[in-house]
Amino acid sequence: xxxxxxxxxxxxxxxxxxxxxxxxxxxxxxxxxxxxxxxxxxxxxxxxxxxxxxxxxxxxxxxxxxxxxxxxxxxxxxxxxxxxxxxxxxxxxxxxxxxxxxxxxxxxxxxxxxxxxxxxxxxxxxxxxxxxxxxxxxxxxxxxxxxxxxxxxxxxxxxxxxxxxxxxxxxxxxxxxxxxxxxxxxxxxxxxxxxxxxxxxxxxxxxxxxxxxxxxxxxxxxxxxxxxxxxxxxxxxxxxxxxxxxxxxxxxxxxxxxxxxxxxxxxxxxxxxxxxxxxxxxxxxxxxxxxxxxxxxxxxxxxxxxxxxxxxxxxxxxxxxxxxxxxxxxxxxxxxxxxxxxxxx
Amino acid sequence: xxxxxxxxxxxxxxxxxxxxxxxxxxxxxxxxxxxxxxxxxxxxxxxxxxxxxxxxxxxxxxxxxxxxxxxxxxxxxxxxxxxxxxxxxxxxxxxxxxxxxxxxxxxxxxxxxxxxxxxxxxxxxxxxxxxxxxxxxxxxxxxxxxxxxxxxxxxxxxxxxxxxxxxxxxxxxxxxxxxxxxxxxxxxxxxxxxxxxxxxxxxxxxxxxxxxxxxxxxxxxxxxxxxxxxxxxxxxxxxxxxxxxxxxxxxxxxxxxxxxxxxx
Numbered sequence: 001x002x003x004x005x006x007x008x009x010x011x012x013x014x015x016x017x018x019x020x021x022x023x024x025x026x027x028x029x030x031x032x033x034x035x036x037x038x039x040x041x042x043x044x045x046x047x048x049x050x051x052x053x054x055x056x057x058x059x060x061x062x063x064x065x066x067x068x069x070x071x072x073x074x075x076x077x078x079x080x081x082x083x084x085x086x087x088x089x090x091x092x093x094x095x096x097x098x099x100x101x102x103x104x105x106x107x108x109x110x111x112x113x114x115x116x117x118x119x120x121x122x123x124x125x126x127x128x129x130x131x132x133x134x135x136x137x138x139x140x141x142x143x144x145x146x147x148x149x150x151x152x153x154x155x156x157x158x159x160x161x162x163x164x165x166x167x168x169x170x171x172x173x174x175x176x177x178x179x180x181x182x183x184x185x186x187x188x189x190x191x192x193x194x195x196x197x198x199x200x201x202x203x204x205x206x207x208x209x210x211x212x213x214x215x216x217x218x219x220x221x222x223x224x225x226x227x228x229x230x231x232x233x234x235x236x237x238x239x240x241x242x243x244x245x246x247x248x249x250x251x252x253x254x255x256x257x258x259x260x261x262x263x264x265x266x267x268x269x270x271x272x273x274x275x276x277x278x279x280x281x282x283x284x285x286x287x288x289x290x291x292x293x294x295x296x297x298x299x300x301x302x303x304x305x306x307x308x309x310x311x312x313x314x315x316x317x318x319x320x321x322x323x324x325x326x327x328x329x330x331x332x333x334x335x336x337x338x339x340x341x342x343x344x345x
Numbered sequence: 346x347x348x349x350x351x352x353x354x355x356x357x358x359x360x361x362x363x364x365x366x367x368x369x370x371x372x373x374x375x376x377x378x379x380x381x382x383x384x385x386x387x388x389x390x391x392x393x394x395x396x397x398x399x400x401x402x403x404x405x406x407x408x409x410x411x412x413x414x415x416x417x418x419x420x421x422x423x424x425x426x427x428x429x430x431x432x433x434x435x436x437x438x439x440x441x442x443x444x445x446x447x448x449x450x451x452x453x454x455x456x457x458x459x460x461x462x463x464x465x466x467x468x469x470x471x472x473x474x475x476x477x478x479x480x481x482x483x484x485x486x487x488x489x490x491x492x493x494x495x496x497x498x499x500x501x502x503x504x505x506x507x508x509x510x511x512x513x514x515x516x517x518x519x520x521x522x523x524x525x526x527x528x529x530x531x532x533x534x535x536x537x538x539x540x541x542x543x544x545x546x547x548x549x550x551x552x553x554x555x556x557x558x559x560x561x562x563x564x565x566x567x568x569x570x571x572x573x574x575x576x577x578x579x580x581x582x583x584x585x586x587x588x589x590x591x592x593x594x595x596x597x598x599x600x601x602x603x604x605x606x607x608x609x
Contacts, residue, residue, distance in 0.1 A: 089359065
């Protein structure tokens with residue numbers, strides 16, 4: 001398959017802070033690469049280098065077949081960039097924002113107008129098109145920002161935390177719009193702190209921490225890598241919790257993880273079906289009827305926390321975003337994410 | 346080259362639209378300077394004695410014009426910092442457009458606005474009795490020189506904005522730069538009352554040269570002229586200083602723009 005983005009050994013240093021310590025990437029054309037990592041991991045620096053906004057100290061990269069260092073103008077002709085903060089001129093209308101980009105791209109005034117109308121329609125902004133962008137909601141700004149980065153129909157799109165701070169509805173809408181772009185052949189590099197976002201959108205994922213890639217693969221591969229499955233048991237009455245904890249402790253070498261709020265106890269599923277059977281039998285002996293008895297594959301939250309192993313920082317950076325995915329450490333993160341993916345045993 | 350021009354033009358258009366959207370912004374950049382003209386011309390004018398027939402009203406106008414031009418440092422710096430911090434500079438820099446066009450668009454647009462301010466001030470000055478005596482050409486030359494100063498201050502502001510990248514710091518620093526430049530000059534008071542060391546500083550202050558040069562071109566009262574070279578030859582001095590300043594600041598601002606990154 002053709003490769004739309006390659007990077008080899010990208011390094012960047014700010015003063016005595018090594019922002020990137022050798023990043024390698026390869027993104028096949030027409031796919032989405034999710035770049036996952038906590039704040040300060042080097043995600044934005046990577047995007048800024050690939051979008052020609054920043055020169056790396058070392059390393060080389062090509063975007064859309066053009067060498068970043070030698071043909072920056074060609075690269076710019078082939079990319080769209082949506083930064084971490086919606087790059088919107090608040091005092092222009094949505095339409096004028098897009099038209100301005102069209103004019104700067106030398107589409108000609110008439111074509112720029114037509115393209116603006118088309119993009120406003122595509123991003124559900126036609127009604128708001130003639131209002132000042134200042135009056136837009138966060139979700140509308142992001143949509144306008146994305147629309148503005150698509151004026152030239154770039155084959156490669158960089159999205160730096162495109163949904164940070166958005167509510168769920170806006171996030172889902174934006175995901176749909178990103179998928180549409182990929183369906184029509186665009187290659188996307190997307191950075192995110194949201195594991196769910198990477199899981200939902202990305203064909204492959206790299207996890208970055210402290211300026212280096214610490215894992216890569218498809219979402220499924222990464223989940224498998226962290227190991228496996230957990231047995232989860234929830235009960236209707238908190239009175240039963242101690243008994244459940246004892247039962248699960250007896251069938252697994254690991255210490256059971258308890259979430260009091262959802263009255264759920266979980267252990268890693270080490271012994272396969274035998275573990276499930278003895279857990280079930282143990283509960284039956286005690287006469288406990290679980291509300292839920294399930295085997296859950298690890299989510300990307302687990303992958304992330306296992307890989308970065310820095311619960312405090314991950315939790316803090318998530319709260320800085322909007323806290324939706326924030327956990328107070330591995331325990332809470334695990335219990336948090338269990339609603340997302342559940343397979344009946 | 347033509348592309349750079351048309352890009353710059355589109356970006357000037359962007360700022361003109363801002364004004365059309367928020368006319369109160371125009372009010373903002375007009376009211377203060379006009380208030381200065383009235384306050385200095387009328388209120389202080391009655392207390393200040395300047396030799397010659399025109400009196401303080403004629404003396405002060407070039408000074409207030411120059412002060413308004415100085416304020417372009419802040420205007421442009423704040424505009425650039427805002428574009429930087431809301432991501433627009435990144436967006437523009439990721440486009441296949443001439444990288445000079447963004448700063449040219451910004452400084453030219455700010456020059457257009459300051460021209461407007463200048464015109465309103467001139468009108469108000471005229472109403473309270475300020476006159477230019479050397480005919481239309483020299484008068485226009487006087488305004489041209491002042492606007493050149495405004496343009497140079499814009500580029501200086503762009504450089505400061507791109508370097509400091511923070512609105513509060515920029516406002517504080519440009520205040521610190523502007524105060525001594527404006528008040529340690531002949532813009533508001535004749536220099537003959539100053540102690541000689543302070544007077545030397547004020548005479549070599551480039552703002553004094555621009556002010557004296559435009560007074561000369563307007564045919565306005567000069568006050569007492571000192572013996573320093575800039576005081577003797579204000580027009581060539583002012584032109585040289587402004588051109589050299591532009592030659593230094595424009596490439597520096599361009600370089601800062603290439604590396605520009607928002608501070609977060």
